[in-house]
Amino acid sequence: MDKPFKVSDRHNDLMMRDAKHVLGWRYQPRVIFESGSGLTLTDVDGKEYYDLTSGMMCMVLGHSHPELTETIRQQATSLVHHSSWYANPLIIEFAELLGSTLPGNLTVVNFTVTGSEANEVAMRMALGVSGKYDIVSVIRGLHGGSLAAESVTTVGGARRRNLGPLMIPSRANTILAPFCYRCPINLSYPDCGIACLDSSEQMMEAVTSQDVAAVMAETILVAGGMIVPPPEWLPRLKQLAVRWGALLVLDEAQLAPARTGKLWGFEHYDVVPDIVTFAKGMSAGMAICGTVTTPELAQRAAGKAGVPWAGTYSGDPLSAAVALKQLQIVLRDKLVERAAILGEVLREQLESLCERFDIVGEIRGQGLYRMLDIVTDKQSKRPDPAMAERIRYNMMEQGLVCICVKNFIRICPPLIVTRAQIEEIVARMKTAIERGEAGLPKGINFTTSSSLAAGEQGAHGRAD
Numbered sequence: 001m002d003k004p005f006k007v008s009d010r011h012n013d014l015m016m017r018d019a020k021h022v023l024g025w026r027y028q029p030r031v032i033f034e035s036g037s038g039l040t041l042t043d044v045d046g047k048e049y050y051d052l053t054s055g056m057m058c059m060v061l062g063h064s065h066p067e068l069t070e071t072i073r074q075q076a077t078s079l080v081h082h083s084s085w086y087a088n089p090l091i092i093e094f095a096e097l098l099g100s101t102l103p104g105n106l107t108v109v110n111f112t113v114t115g116s117e118a119n120e121v122a123m124r125m126a127l128g129v130s131g132k133y134d135i136v137s138v139i140r141g142l143h144g145g146s147l148a149a150e151s152v153t154t155v156g157g158a159r160r161r162n163l164g165p166l167m168i169p170s171r172a173n174t175i176l177a178p179f180c181y182r183c184p185i186n187l188s189y190p191d192c193g194i195a196c197l198d199s200s201e202q203m204m205e206a207v208t209s210q211d212v213a214a215v216m217a218e219t220i221l222v223a224g225g226m227i228v229p230p231p232e233w234l235p236r237l238k239q240l241a242v243r244w245g246a247l248l249v250l251d252e253a254q255l256a257p258a259r260t261g262k263l264w265g266f267e268h269y270d271v272v273p274d275i276v277t278f279a280k281g282m283s284a285g286m287a288i289c290g291t292v293t294t295p296e297l298a299q300r301a302a303g304k305a306g307v308p309w310a311g312t313y314s315g316d317p318l319s320a321a322v323a324l325k326q327l328q329i330v331l332r333d334k335l336v337e338r339a340a341i342l343g344e345v346l347r348e349q350l351e352s353l354c355e356r357f358d359i360v361g362e363i364r365g366q367g368l369y370r371m372l373d374i375v376t377d378k379q380s381k382r383p384d385p386a387m388a389e390r391i392r393y394n395m396m397e398q399g400l401v402c403i404c405v406k407n408f409i410r411i412c413p414p415l416i417v418t419r420a421q422i423e424e425i426v427a428r429m430k431t432a433i434e435r436g437e438a439g440l441p442k443g444i445n446f447t448t449s450s451s452l453a454a455g456e457q458g459a460h461g462r463a464d
């Protein structure tokens, strides 16, 4: 009989209290973390794990980065929060620095607290500017869990159950994802000529009111399966938006800064959006997100549809100080280049797992953000969420924390990861996959773990 995950009495007690009093998504086992440093998370028993989630994709510089810790300390003694109807020097500097990293004239930032809120603001801007109501989004995209963001979120699972009719703008999730591994129209790239976009436009004609305020997309559709569009897809999506008199909104919550080997993920493509949203990684874990647009569009939207949007905490000096410092470090330490170089190392190493195991269908992603598509076998490409969860569990045993939703296992280490660490991580992953393939551990019920609970079979539905 295989040994289950061993924890101390204290750990077990905390797990039970967490289950009783905190309503939240949890993987099994409900490991309780106490500290973090660099790439490492430590649980209450002192067991160390490599954090392949960078928190919730936020800790670009790893945990407890000394310079960020010092920034928090200093700013906490100076000013933590003030009315968001006034400003502070840090939020101005952060907005200016963000604008300086963006192409085009994307220089005006409406700060928010969450990525969902940033996308809500983007939709408000598009409605305000255009006076139209439909937002067209990409099927398999995720833009957040607040109800308007949920309307344009289409990652499947059960997250919309019991929600009833969703908010406007929600009429038109009509753009087919450029998911070449499982092509939605059964063609092959590049011979397809990106026919998925032609079909999508026909659906737009039929399904929308034909008054389209915005086309909304993740640059790479992460939660929906780490779908990296072919080079011509995003430029063609932009042309489509222009044809329809709609704004192009790109959601970079999962990608910026630097994760993909470019500061902004869309820099891989020949396209400049009208509005871009940022969250997670840009926030340094301090819940500072936002929506960037041009001065012209900001002016046209002002006073309409609730723009500019001001929440209680948006632009707080403490979070601004930390996010600003993090972005300065990302630029100073050339982490864009680092993510590009080490991303290739990660890709090559993971490809070796794909070659070795029939249940690893494909490795997708860009830079230091990769995903394993777990299947019953390469030939059928049939998704195998139960096996993915088994592998995730084994990865925990091997001291690797990752996010797994449905049959997708994501590898998203802090950008400070070294080549040696990548090699060690992939070696441990190999052991975890071997154990998963062998049906180990035995006697564990995985079905309540978030990765399965969030999938088609479960009663719930998060897929961040």
Ligand SMILES: Cc1ncc(COP(=O)(O)O)c(C=O)c1O
Residues within 6 Å of the ligand: 113, 114, 115, 116, 117, 119, 142, 143, 144, 145, 218, 222, 223, 251, 252, 253, 254, 279, 280, 463, 464
């Ligand atoms: C691409 C994308 N956009 C928006 C969001 C929502 O961000 P938040 O959870 O901060 O509201 C997520 C969350 O995972 C995301 O992946």
